[in-house]
């Protein structure tokens with residue numbers, strides 16, 4: 206299988222024309238880069254994605270990991286992928302030079318990640334986890350932890366994991382039961398049971414490093430009692446030799462998609478001999494883990510957008526080649542059939558996919574830009590601004606691509622008709638692989654409560670105000686472009702509606718309490734997401750409008766016109782959906798709160 210995964214033209218449009226990533230090279234931290242070196246990373250990323258990961262996309266799905274005699278066997282290509290990602294510096298690409306990293310801007314790395322995830326999401330998860338785990342250890346771990354674990358993770362010799370979920374504690378981490386008992390020897394004894402741990406163990410690495418949440422015995426109840434530990438599969442003994450650390454894989458889950466990565470259940474400390482090493486301070490585990498979770502949430506959005514992209518290009522290619530039917534006005538059955546892409550309804554399905562994919566790529570890049578700015582600005586106020594913008598946009602960047610990616614890949618299947626439902630084409634796998642994204646790293650419901658219950662209110666609404674300021678800047682710029690004026694006004698009306706809805710809900714919070722306030726938080730997030738992606742489409746279109754003033758080659762003209770039409774599509778077909786959502790959110794009938802559980806009777 207060697208279909209197109211992403212549009213490199215679109216990635217370069219976002220990086221160089223919309224977000225102007227090269228301005229970062231004016232800062233000391235990034236001064237070693239230029240457009241040419243950025244392009245080299247993109248080319249190398251495309252090479253890795255298409256030559257190393259895409260060829261085993263289907264095979265990793267058809268032959269999923271197995272637990273054989275206590276060993277988790279994964280596709281052998283995983284070893285090569287980890288090795289090449291490690292040796293090629295990809296796992297540590299974002300890290301500072303002191304950790305042997307490249308200090309690569311996140312925008313460039315995100316573009317490469319979009320390629321990797323489009324090529325093979327399961328395969329991309331192995332090195333991706335390592336990067337997140339190593340980043341957390343370098344941020345909060347002591348020198349001993351950094352020395353022992355970081356280099357092995359960045360080189361891909363060892364596997365990193367994020368071990369939070371337990372059978373009774375998925376969305377509700379307050380209910381974690383894994384315990385950590387302090388000893389006099391500087392380590393903690395860990396006992397418990399974790400489920401759904403991605404890459405929790407496998408036979409392509411020598412060791413596994415779990416970043417594990419646990420409660421210290423005797424500590425405060427609830428989330429305040431949670432601490433973070435490094436818990437390796439094999440620990441160093443007093444002679445510096447690696448010995449087993451009493452963690453057993455008790456099952457590998459069988460899943461509908463994302464099947465190349467083993468999702469494992471772990472039994473920890475059954476023989477009372479599992480040692481964990483505290484990261485940072487006691488009881489601060491959840492706040493530390495949020496660093497990794499926030500990165501991972503934007504990573505999930507990126508992965509969803511990437512899979513939707515691969516599915517879209519498969520559907521586009523098929524729609525250009527599949528003859529079926531004639532123009533509705535053509536009466537003569539002897540005229541040849543037309544390719545289905547000529548039917549307006551198929552164009553609508555393709556426009557929907559293009560709008561979701563390129564709108565989602567754009568919000569991922571926007572967040573990456575804020576993250577890059579955070580690493581170079583020194584002024585406290587500016588730092589706070591970028592941090593708050595990231596805070597408020599993280600649930601959106603996770604959720605919009607994930608939820609809409611499910612619809613988008615479904616529409617890819619629809620373009621294929623019956624063939625889309627069969628294994629002859631890759632879209633059924635893209636659809637199955639996509640379905641995890643609204644679930645892991647915090648379900649859609651949890652993201653909804655996060656944005657409405659925390660992010661919009663935080664710092665007296667400062668993050669929300671900063672977001673509105675960013676959107677208003679784009680609206681002001683778009684008002685200068687004759688073709689975009691109308692969309693600028695529509696977006697302006699939408700953010701006024703968003704404010705109206707937000708104030709109404711805050712009123713409900715004060716009047717009736719949190720249950721009523723948050724009952725429809727998921728719908729609020731949906732509304733917020735559509736407005737955010739409209740903003741991203743308008744932002745892209747300002748660049749498009751300028752480009753279309755110039756003499757262009759046919760392919761460039763088509764590229765920019767395609768952008769403009771997709772922006773129009775978004776404003777004409779997607780943005781109006783906020784009206785239905787706003788109407789419901791302004792409605793005072795607390796239907797879901799008052800519907801009694803018993804009423805779900807037969």
Ligand SMILES: Cc1cc2nc3c(=O)[nH]c(=O)nc-3n(C[C@H](O)[C@H](O)[C@H](O)COP(=O)(O)OP(=O)(O)OC[C@H]3O[C@@H](n4cnc5c(N)ncnc54)[C@H](O)[C@@H]3O)c2cc1C
Nearest residue numbers: 367368369370375376401402403468645646647648650651
């Ligand atoms: C393939 C896969 C890989 C995973 N990888 C990892 C990993 O590497 N590490 C890790 O730690 N975990 C991992 N997970 C776990 C994942 O993060 C959880 O499945 C997820 O957080 C949801 O938890 P849960 O499954 O217990 O569902 P539940 O929390 O039981 O949720 C079920 C439903 O109820 C809703 N719900 C729950 N609580 C509330 C509430 N208070 N208010 C409103 N609605 C609510 C949810 O939104 C959801 O729709 C993985 C899961 C899968 C399936």
